[in-house]
Amino acid sequence: MKKDKSFRPDRVLSYFRVEWFPLLLVTLSGLVYNIGLLAAPWFEGRLAQCLADILGGSETAAQMALLVLAYIAVTLLVQAARFIKRFYVRRFANNINRRMKGILYANLVRQSRAALEKEGAGELMTKAISDVDDCVEGMRKFTTEVFDTGVALAGYAVMLLVYDWRLAILGLLFTPVSYVCAAGMKKPVQRAGAAYKKAAGALSSATLDRARNAVTYRIYGCEEARMEKYEEALSLYEKTAVRNNVWQSALPPLYLAASEAGTLFILWFGAKNVLGTGWSSWDIAAFTTFLSCFTKLVVKSSKVAKLFNAVQKAEVSWKRIRPLMKTPEQLDALQIPAAQDVTLKELAFSYGEEPVFSGLSLTAHPGDIIGITGPVACGKSTFGRVFLCEAPYQGSVCFGGRELSTLTPRQIAATVGYLGHDPELSADTVQNNVLCGSEQDAMPWLAAAALKEEVLAMEKGTETVIGSGGTRLSGGQAQRLALARTLAHPRPVLVLDDPFSALDRSTEDAIFAELQAYARDKVVFLISHRLYHFPQMQQIIFMEGGRTTVGTHEELMAAVPVYRQLYESQTGLKGGEGA
Numbered sequence: 163m164k165k166d167k168s169f170r171p172d173r174v175l176s177y178f179r180v181e182w183f184p185l186l187l188v189t190l191s192g193l194v195y196n197i198g199l200l201a202a203p204w205f206e207g208r209l210a211q212c213l214a215d216i217l218g219g220s221e222t223a224a225q226m227a228l229l230v231l232a233y234i235a236v237t238l239l240v241q242a243a244r245f246i247k248r249f250y251v252r253r254f255a256n257n258i259n260r261r262m263k264g265i266l267y268a269n270l271v272r273q274s275r276a277a278l279e280k281e282g283a284g285e286l287m288t289k290a291i292s293d294v295d296d297c298v299e300g301m302r303k304f305t306t307e308v309f310d311t312g313v314a315l316a317g318y319a320v321m322l323l324v325y326d327w328r329l330a331i332l333g334l335l336f337t338p339v340s341y342v343c344a345a346g347m348k349k350p351v352q353r354a355g356a357a358y359k360k361a362a363g364a365l366s367s368a369t370l371d372r373a374r375n376a377v378t379y380r381i382y383g384c385e386e387a388r389m390e391k392y393e394e395a396l397s398l399y400e401k402t403a404v405r406n407n408v409w410q411s412a413l414p415p416l417y418l419a420a421s422e423a424g425t426l427f428i429l430w431f432g433a434k435n436v437l438g439t440g441w442s443s444w445d446i447a448a449f450t451t452f453l454s455c456f457t458k459l460v461v462k463s464s465k466v467a468k469l470f471n472a473v474q475k476a477e478v479s480w481k482r483i484r485p486l487m488k489t490p491e492q493l494d495a496l497q498i499p500a501a502q503d504v505t506l507k508e509l510a511f512s513y514g515e516e517p518v519f520s521g522l523s524l525t526a527h528p529g530d531i532i533g534i535t536g537p538v539a540c541g542k543s544t545f546g547r548v549f550l551c552e553a554p555y556q557g558s559v560c561f562g563g564r565e566l567s568t569l570t571p572r573q574i575a576a577t578v579g580y581l582g583h584d585p586e587l588s589a590d591t592v593q594n595n596v597l598c599g600s601e602q603d604a605m606p607w608l609a610a611a612a613l614k615e616e617v618l619a620m621e622k623g624t625e626t627v628i629g630s631g632g633t634r635l636s637g638g639q640a641q642r643l644a645l646a647r648t649l650a651h652p653r654p655v656l657v658l659d660d661p662f663s664a665l666d667r668s669t670e671d672a673i674f675a676e677l678q679a680y681a682r683d684k685v686v687f688l689i690s691h692r693l694y695h696f697p698q699m700q701q702i703i704f705m706e707g708g709r710t711t712v713g714t715h716e717e718l719m720a721a722v723p724v725y726r727q728l729y730e731s732q733t734g735l736k737g738g739e740g741a
């Protein structure tokens with residue numbers, strides 16, 4: 163995609179402007195095609211007249227053959243122009259589709275995790291695929307009809323006016339009426355389209371949910387309940403789709419019928435013209451040409467009514483995607499800062515009224531590993547996500563002298579390495595999952611995550627494809643692969659949320675030893691339910707009931723009975739034995 167500073171992704175006209183070249187060719191070939199179309203009624207009239215003359219004995223078959231040959235030659239030329247026009251209209255539509263999808267995807271993937279989750283996968287997919295397609299289809303139709311049908315309509319109208327201007331005006335009175343009707347129906351058509359899109363998004367979400375969790379729903383016997391939910395989404399989809407289709411397809415034939423009412427005048431007054439008692443004096447050729455021209459004009463003009471529908475549909479989709487159509491932020495190369503102290507002061511976080519935790523203060527130096535533990539749902543993961551700054555926190559988190567929340571998303575990405583519960587693996591090779599496209603050697607990072615031997619045993623080593631979301635891997639392998647990816651992209655602050663939950667003790671020991679070496683120039687926050695290695699950490703944060711206690715392992719063993727009990731029950735050691 164070429165860069166163009168004046169291009170505005172949120173303006174439809176901008177897309178037309180950048181595609182000026184295919185549009186120019188569409189216009190030129192459209193002009194030739196549509197002016198050429200006028201030849202058809204003219205030739206039809208001449209042929210009818212020639213036949214009458216042959217029967218009357220004033221013309222020969224040779225004259226008819228000449229006319230037919232000329233008709234075929236003109237038709238070939240017109241069809242060649244039509245081919246060029248169609249080719250460039252398709253090209254114009256494809257270029258815009260690619261450009262729009264590029265912009266939409268770039269902005270979609272840079273939305274915050276919370277915004278993406280709120281919208282849901284089904285809605286996102288509907289926007290990213292079908293809404294863009296509908297917008298482009300509307301633009302394609304508009305281009306074809308305005309640059310193409312508009313010219314033909316004008317040509318036919320001029321021809322009718324030349325033959326008999328009074329009859330032309332009378333016959334054409336009905337066409338604007340059908341346009342006014344189409345414009346008047348805009349609101350209900352758009353409403354039906356918007357409802358259909360919403361239902362399509364909900365159905366996609368329900369389908370994804372059922373496919374993703376099919377086994378769980380079967381095992382726990384909730385298939386029936388899910389089925390009902392799915393059926394609800396399906397019925398709503400069907401209902402809105404039918405309603406939308408009715409609005410979309412029932413109206414154009416009505417517009418056509420309204421326009422065709424003018425034929426009655428042409429038959430009546432046209433016959434008078436031929437008989438010499440009308441407004442003009444016509445022969446058979448003039449009558450046939452006029453009628454053929456009028457029919458073609460009406461059919462063409464019904465396409466304009468269809469165009470209203472397509473444009474209205476495109477408007478619905480455009481409204482949905484427009485907030486995402488902005489120039490994607492230009493991403494500079496990541497500037498990874500040097501390690502510095504991390505200072506928390508009176509840190510608190512709340513999703514609603516009540517804080518999940520509060521009053522958390524500590525200073526961590528490069529080389530420190532800080533352990534975070536506590537009972538389930540006490541706020542450990544919430545604490546970890548504070549470093550991503552996706553939602554505002556209270557108090558302060560400083561990296562060196564700078565408040566984390568004042569950094570740009572790009573600066574935060576360069577400062578904080580984060581590994582959450584979900585390994586977020588892609589359906590790609592082991593190599594690409596670790597190094598995300600880089601050609602460097604992935605083995606040192608796989609070794610640091612205690613995964614090297616298992617990868618070497620795979621049929622294609624680091625080139626083994628791990629399946630969608632890592633389905634070919636065990637839970638522990640997936641967890642370690644995600645850890646290898648996090649380690650391969652070093653940052654001065656590292657947040658690891660329960661990275662050992664699916665590992666056995668000896669694997670955990672091996673990884674922790676690697677982590678200690680790795681963390682020499684970093685601050686690591688390690689969230690875990692397993693306390694075996696907590697005596698080797700510089701500080702511990704114990705969270706419970708919204709309160710936080712900070713200290714060394716020994717201090718917490720002395721001061722927090724719950725922590726002491728947890729540690730002793732897991733290790734079988736008493737007091738500070740493990741330290």
Ligand SMILES: Nc1ncnc2c1ncn2[C@@H]1O[C@H](COP(=O)(O)OP(=O)(O)OP(=O)(O)O)[C@@H](O)[C@H]1O
Binds near residue numbers: 518541542543544
């Ligand atoms: N996005 C959210 N919106 C509202 N409440 C949330 C959200 N995420 C978590 N919570 C709530 O915050 C509390 C702490 O959740 P969190 O995931 O931080 O706990 P945790 O200590 O990591 O739990 P676990 O040990 O089970 O992993 C829980 O009560 C949870 O329901």
